[in-house]
Amino acid sequence: MKCSMLSLKAVTLGLCSFVAAQISTFSPRGQSEIFYSITVPETTVSSGSGPIFFQIQAPTTLRWVALGQGTEMTGASIFVLYSSSSNVTISPRLGTGHVQPRHNPDAEVSLLEGSGVQSGIMTANVRCDTCNYSANSPWIFAYKQGASLNSDSPEADISIHDDFGTTSIALSKAVTTSDNPFLEYDPRDPSNQPSEIGGQAEGGAGILIAHGVIMSISFVILFPSFGLLLALPLRGVVPKVHAPLQVFTLLLVIAGMGLGLKMGTDGDILDNAHPILGLIVIGLLILFQPAMGLLQHLHFRRTGGKSIFAILHRWLGRFAIILGVVTGGLGFRLAGIDRNPKTPKSAVIAYAVIAGVMGLLYMAVQVLRAVRKHAEQNRDPHRRKKSDGTAESGVNGQNAR
Numbered sequence: 001m002k003c004s005m006l007s008l009k010a011v012t013l014g015l016c017s018f019v020a021a022q023i024s025t026f027s028p029r030g031q032s033e034i035f036y037s038i039t040v041p042e043t044t045v046s047s048g049s050g051p052i053f054f055q056i057q058a059p060t061t062l063r064w065v066a067l068g069q070g071t072e073m074t075g076a077s078i079f080v081l082y083s084s085s086s087n088v089t090i091s092p093r094l095g096t097g098h099v100q101p102r103h104n105p106d107a108e109v110s111l112l113e114g115s116g117v118q119s120g121i122m123t124a125n126v127r128c129d130t131c132n133y134s135a136n137s138p139w140i141f142a143y144k145q146g147a148s149l150n151s152d153s154p155e156a157d158i159s160i161h162d163d164f165g166t167t168s169i170a171l172s173k174a175v176t177t178s179d180n181p182f183l184e185y186d187p188r189d190p191s192n193q194p195s196e197i198g199g200q201a202e203g204g205a206g207i208l209i210a211h212g213v214i215m216s217i218s219f220v221i222l223f224p225s226f227g228l229l230l231a232l233p234l235r236g237v238v239p240k241v242h243a244p245l246q247v248f249t250l251l252l253v254i255a256g257m258g259l260g261l262k263m264g265t266d267g268d269i270l271d272n273a274h275p276i277l278g279l280i281v282i283g284l285l286i287l288f289q290p291a292m293g294l295l296q297h298l299h300f301r302r303t304g305g306k307s308i309f310a311i312l313h314r315w316l317g318r319f320a321i322i323l324g325v326v327t328g329g330l331g332f333r334l335a336g337i338d339r340n341p342k343t344p345k346s347a348v349i350a351y352a353v354i355a356g357v358m359g360l361l362y363m364a365v366q367v368l369r370a371v372r373k374h375a376e377q378n379r380d381p382h383r384r385k386k387s388d389g390t391a392e393s394g395v396n397g398q399n400a401r
């Protein structure tokens with residue numbers, strides 16, 4: 001029965017018993033040097049559970065190459081292969097949404113004989129005891145070009161893939177009786193008929209970009225600019241311009257938070273500093289900032305003066321913006337600066353520069369206003385009180401963030 005899969009030549013040479021395996025092999029489209037091969041022991045097929053064997057073979061011009069069981073990254077059981085100091089490392093990981101998959105110490109995989117690096121080719125012959133058997137089983141693959149990782153640690157930092165794809169493999173038709181079915185296996189041999197599987201662009205990357213863009217623009221540009229509007233000596237600037245624009249920005253930020261929470265729960269990374277700080281900042285803004293502003297505005301309408309709410313509103317606003325900008329920096333780090341094509345170093349530099357310019361502009365305006373006010377007071381000690389009563393911005397301008 002096993003001989004039916006083999007070439008006539010192998011049969012006539014009497015190799016049937018020696019190479020008694022059906023092995024399913026595929027390559028990513030356009031990557032004819034990367035081979036993923038899978039086969040299942042007869043006992044696993046007949047009982048419906050048990051070990052599964054797979055081989056990953058790829059040139060050392062790849063930084064890492066991975067095979068995983070699952071239909072998508074999230075929740076998949078992934079095996080990442082990279083070169084080590086003297087052999088290869090096979091690192092089992094749990095797939096998360098949009099960040100690097102974490103090492104999974106519960107997975108049981110062993111490297112078998114025949115693994116190693118030879119003439120620029122990495123080979124991992126693997127027996128997996130925690131993989132799941134099903135007659136038709138979904139698998140994913142990914143790889144990254146670049147200098148060899150050369151790490152013995154299963155927790156090495158890996159950068160995001162160049163390409164990623166999914167396929168389904170009929171495991172019930174890939175059966176072996178061997179304990180190390182890949183020892184003599186050459187996936188390059190045309191008789192093994194490797195199939196070609198197309199990659200696909202990673203879905204969901206748009207979420208990461210949208211989250212980053214919305215949050216960066218809101219905290220680095222909109223919140224501080226709309227705070228600075230209060231420096232304009234215009235009547236009604238607070239209720240007609242400042243308040244509506246800040247509420248609009250807060251709504252943008254809430255939408256951005258929704259995207260962030262989606263990524264955080266998908267990726268199971270809500271315990272990271274970035275989402276924690278982000279939730280604190282947005283929570284403070286939602287709970288207190290509009291209320292403080294409104295209370296001050298009501299107080300102003302009643303008395304024409306400044307209340308404790310004005311001071312709280314101003315300082316909470318400043319504090320939240322600074323913390324928000326820092327949280328954004330941590331977000332870039334979480335996404336992987338330069339390790340992720342969606343967060344290039346140039347984006348981080350632009351973010352830092354714009355935040356710095358905005359900070360300087362903000363301080364310059366505050367200093368100018370203080371100087372002007374001081375001068376006015378020196379000229380006419382009674383004037384201050386009068387101007388306070390005529391335009392809310394005269395009071396609240398200082399109170400603005």
Ligand SMILES: *[C@@H]1O[C@H](CO)[C@@H](O)[C@H](O)[C@H]1NC(C)=O
Nearest residue numbers: 087111112113114115116117
């Ligand atoms: C790599 O490690 C495996 C498992 O320990 C071993 O069987 C294999 O011979 C090693 N390869 C080399 C080239 O040392």
Ligand SMILES: *[C@@H]1O[C@H](CO)[C@@H](O)[C@H](O)[C@H]1NC(C)=O
Nearest residue numbers: 069070076077078130131132
């Ligand atoms: C196998 O199935 C179990 C239970 O559904 C799951 O916890 C485990 O992650 C699966 N393993 C793989 C390799 O998909």
